[in-house]
Amino acid sequence: MNKILVTGGAGFIGSAVIRQFINDTECSVVNVDKLTYAGNLQSLASVSDNPRYRFEKVDICDAAEVARVFGEHQPDAIMHLAAESHVDRSISGPADFIQTNIVGTYTLLEAARNYWSALDADRKAAFRFHHISTDEVYGSLGENGFFTEETAYEPNSPYSASKASSDHLVRAWHHTYGLPVVTTNCSNNYGPYHFPEKLIPLVILNAVNGKPLPIYGKGDNIRDWLYVDDHARALRLVLERGTLGEAYNIGGWNEKTNLEVVQSICAILDELRPQGAPHSKLITYVADRPGHDKRYAIDASKIARDLGWKPQENFESGLRKTVEWYLHNTDWVRGVTSGDYQHWINKQYRVL
Numbered sequence: 001m002n003k004i005l006v007t008g009g010a011g012f013i014g015s016a017v018i019r020q021f022i023n024d025t026e027c028s029v030v031n032v033d034k035l036t037y038a039g040n041l042q043s044l045a046s047v048s049d050n051p052r053y054r055f056e057k058v059d060i061c062d063a064a065e066v067a068r069v070f071g072e073h074q075p076d077a078i079m080h081l082a083a084e085s086h087v088d089r090s091i092s093g094p095a096d097f098i099q100t101n102i103v104g105t106y107t108l109l110e111a112a113r114n115y116w117s118a119l120d121a122d123r124k125a126a127f128r129f130h131h132i133s134t135d136e137v138y139g140s141l142g143e144n145g146f147f148t149e150e151t152a153y154e155p156n157s158p159y160s161a162s163k164a165s166s167d168h169l170v171r172a173w174h175h176t177y178g179l180p181v182v183t184t185n186c187s188n189n190y191g192p193y194h195f196p197e198k199l200i201p202l203v204i205l206n207a208v209n210g211k212p213l214p215i216y217g218k219g220d221n222i223r224d225w226l227y228v229d230d231h232a233r234a235l236r237l238v239l240e241r242g243t244l245g246e247a248y249n250i251g252g253w254n255e256k257t258n259l260e261v262v263q264s265i266c267a268i269l270d271e272l273r274p275q276g277a278p279h280s281k282l283i284t285y286v287a288d289r290p291g292h293d294k295r296y297a298i299d300a301s302k303i304a305r306d307l308g309w310k311p312q313e314n315f316e317s318g319l320r321k322t323v324e325w326y327l328h329n330t331d332w333v334r335g336v337t338s339g340d341y342q343h344w345i346n347k348q349y350r351v352l
């Protein structure tokens, strides 16, 4: 595969995927991104001058523009990451999630199908549509068990329901039209360039600035955490070697309660940025998210067994790298936390 079309490449995971393609391979990349509040071209500053990188500011819901991009760039594969991705925003305003995650995926599938069906036999056989999704489509776990690729879908939030819908559309385009697809469902990612509406970057930046560290409910919700570069490596592997029509779960075997995550960040900051009181004094319990799923945990043994993938980063080293990145990249942080962000974040949490 020489040319990959990445949707949502200005976002957190998409930008990590593009940096890897440009830095670690000879592939060319076309980044198709609408640049919503979550899209940030600064995250691609290290590769944007490379002649193998191109950017198209396009909404994936715009069928004519998406068709133009396929025609002009003639990609060998698509990695579809563009999405509205924040559960809290999906609760207060689901419309954008329905539009981008469902209608946008449908629009992209149709454009891909038209383009793919007109390719010559060799390129047609090699073409791949890789849909990137979440473990949240499976709903919530009790104390035991893991999500496998066979777990029934039970999405509980507008975000996860919209992602589940998109997974089903991708599956249907394979079974009905033969479009060569692979789907991946991943657990919570963390790492550099993460927009600070999500738990880990929000807590790092609030702690550095002496602001309250909001924790939903009792802080006992459990998530499985994966370093973003490990996810990007897994995605590239599935794109290259995944079996068509199949799904792969990707996770870090790394379950933590939200409270444990926040306490770990505080301990790292106590060491790197000591101040009078421990940073954990800033922990503030806030009203829980409606319908908050209790526990997610991924069984990632299929991708390990079939494709030989395993995460390289453990949570302690990955979290330390992440905290250090936020401390050192103040220009990037300033860029994303100015303007509307402050207004939005101040309205988010109700202290208990």
Ligand code: NAD
Residues within 6 Å of the ligand: 007, 008, 009, 010, 011, 012, 013, 014, 032, 033, 034, 035, 036, 037, 038, 039, 040, 058, 059, 060, 061, 080, 081, 082, 083, 084, 085, 086, 100, 104, 132, 133, 134, 135, 163, 185, 186, 187, 188, 189, 190, 195
């Ligand atoms: P993100 O919110 O950081 O980035 C999303 C990107 O999509 C942004 O650059 C945004 O501008 C772009 N976008 C949004 N709507 C668009 C539209 N209509 N047209 C074109 N571009 C549009 O998201 P992320 O955290 O990087 O997640 C990427 C993908 O991975 C998503 O599909 C998400 O569901 C999935 N995922 C994320 C996680 C996680 O922990 N972050 C875990 C599993 C799966």
